[in-house]
């Protein structure tokens with residue numbers, strides 16, 4: 347589902363990482379760990395085509411991102427990707443159901459029934475009309491997960507999604523994230539500092555400045 351080959355990222359003369367090679371199969375759950383600043387978020391952004399790199403390839407579902415322009419990447423993201431951020435990134439002026447329904451709207455396939463189904467699946471049934479400011483951190487992260495999976499993405503990328511949450515809420519959010527990845531049949535790539543979250547993955551990869559290792 348996802349292939350990264352020999353990826354190198356530099357800012358000016360400074361290497362963030364080089365020679366990063368990894369494969370993630372459909373339905374697989376891979377955790378990426380590594381010390382702060384080693385480039386985990388940057389790597390995830392490259393996987394999503396949201397950042398640029400200096401060498402190597404990123405192939406999502408058979409499509410080499412280098413063959414796409416900005417618009418092509420945006421379309422691929424819209425169709426095939428779900429992204430969950432640590433800071434939720436929900437839109438404050440839209441209610442919960444509107445936030446979750448946004449990817450479907452952008453695809454020209456609005457579907458209130460599907461939104462209700464996903465809200466139920468993440469345990470937020472009945473909260474569709476709340477504004478984000480009326481939710482707890484754990485609830486907001488579940489909104490972000492619901493929004494990331496509502497369109498049935500093939501690849502789900504999560505950047506430290508439990509970082510702002512207490513351990514109990516974090517465990518619940520991880521449960522929902524894994525269940526939703528499975529439900530969508532999506533490959534899940536999780537960047538995390540949490541040992542307990544990483545321990546749930548099929549594989550844990552350590553990112554270092556000179557590549558990834560087990």
Ligand SMILES: Nc1ncnc2c1ncn2[C@@H]1O[C@H](COP(=O)(O)OP(=O)(O)OP(=O)(O)O)[C@@H](O)[C@H]1O
Nearest residue numbers: 357362380381382383384385386387388389537539
């Ligand atoms: N725009 C930029 N210009 C220069 N350096 C940058 C820029 N953005 C990020 N960096 C550097 O790139 C490196 C990788 O950052 P990144 O956020 O990907 O690391 P990370 O492993 O996710 O860190 P953390 O675990 O602390 O979130 C860091 O050293 C950071 O300072």
